[in-house]
Amino acid sequence: MTSILEIKDLVKRYDGGFEALKGVSLNIEAGEILALLGPNGAGKTTLISTVCGITTATSGSVSVDGNDINDNFRAARTIIGLVPQEVNLEPFETVLNTVTFSRGLFGKRRDPAYIEKILRQLSLWDKKDNAIRTLSGGMKRRVLIAKALSHEPKVLFLDEPTAGVDVELRKDMWDIVADLKASGVTIILTTHYIEEAEAIADRVGVINQGELLLIEEKTALMKRLGQKQLNVELQEPISEIPAGLASYDLVLGEDGRTLTYSYDTKADRTGITSLLGDIAAAGLTLRDLQTEQSSLEDIFVGLVHKEDAA
Numbered sequence: 001m002t003s004i005l006e007i008k009d010l011v012k013r014y015d016g017g018f019e020a021l022k023g024v025s026l027n028i029e030a031g032e033i034l035a036l037l038g039p040n041g042a043g044k045t046t047l048i049s050t051v052c053g054i055t056t057a058t059s060g061s062v063s064v065d066g067n068d069i070n071d072n073f074r075a076a077r078t079i080i081g082l083v084p085q086e087v088n089l090e091p092f093e094t095v096l097n098t099v100t101f102s103r104g105l106f107g108k109r110r111d112p113a114y115i116e117k118i119l120r121q122l123s124l125w126d127k128k129d130n131a132i133r134t135l136s137g138g139m140k141r142r143v144l145i146a147k148a149l150s151h152e153p154k155v156l157f158l159d160e161p162t163a164g165v166d167v168e169l170r171k172d173m174w175d176i177v178a179d180l181k182a183s184g185v186t187i188i189l190t191t192h193y194i195e196e197a198e199a200i201a202d203r204v205g206v207i208n209q210g211e212l213l214l215i216e217e218k219t220a221l222m223k224r225l226g227q228k229q230l231n232v233e234l235q236e237p238i239s240e241i242p243a244g245l246a247s248y249d250l251v252l253g254e255d256g257r258t259l260t261y262s263y264d265t266k267a268d269r270t271g272i273t274s275l276l277g278d279i280a281a282a283g284l285t286l287r288d289l290q291t292e293q294s295s296l297e298d299i300f301v302g303l304v305h306k307e308d309a310a
Ligand SMILES: Nc1ncnc2c1ncn2[C@@H]1O[C@H](COP(=O)(O)OP(=O)(O)OP(=O)(O)O)[C@@H](O)[C@H]1O
Pocket: 014, 015, 016, 018, 020, 038, 039, 040, 041, 042, 043, 044, 045, 046, 047, 192
């Protein structure tokens, strides 16, 4: 795979001295969906704004498809589409004019067929003559995406695309992102909804206090950092954990019928075999066994807390 976006040692110090980015480096591969996760104030919007040329970096470099954002700003910016966090649309303008005008701003020649294609892809075609102010919140978000796609960018930034939207619209948005990926667009989205990253990202970056704590394939990350739980269901309830099992840090369920054992998936020995042997030695009979993988949320909370405590 080739990197379509290369960010090197990016530092952003705002007037007043606050360092919102403390040397972020990351490469984004063509065609992937990268989710940047981070709590409020982590630096996600600052990162996007710097890459898109809305704010200037204090130091470091950004290159978009080989074009340096400082030396070759117009070429670099044309490759990028940005869907901002805030809805900033002209209320009395129609959907079609809004999107067509946006394309013109990038100096691209008119292409009604392309505009029709993206409006159809975003289920906005039958609303093309409606004024923006008559649209629902969800439709306005779609118009923001259509605007960002109007000049045929290869890379699309979505800054918290589903902040404050209802569950149904969030799922819609995920489908739209999947469609865009299928049509060849590289997507970087910021979010603090972990389930969003879990649902749609190929890779996940975690950013906190201006630093990229990690960036990794989602599935590998979940495997590498994930704890697993083994739930042991017992034939007969017990009132306390037998002394012979004290070393396993088991948790007894409220009904006395389940024992939960947490283990590290990357450890050489999980301890499961000896646990099962010791359960039998304690005279308990098993009814069922299940394992559960910890979610991205557990991983994220663990990482960010560790960093905050340091
Ligand atoms: N213009 C500015 N001047 C000074 N500090 C700023 C400015 N813009 C942002 N900051 C600070 O930089 C930090 C990062 O802000 P940023 O908006 O990038 O975070 P974020 O990760 O996008 O957060 P959120 O999820 O809340 O949007 C915050 O502490 C913020 O207060």
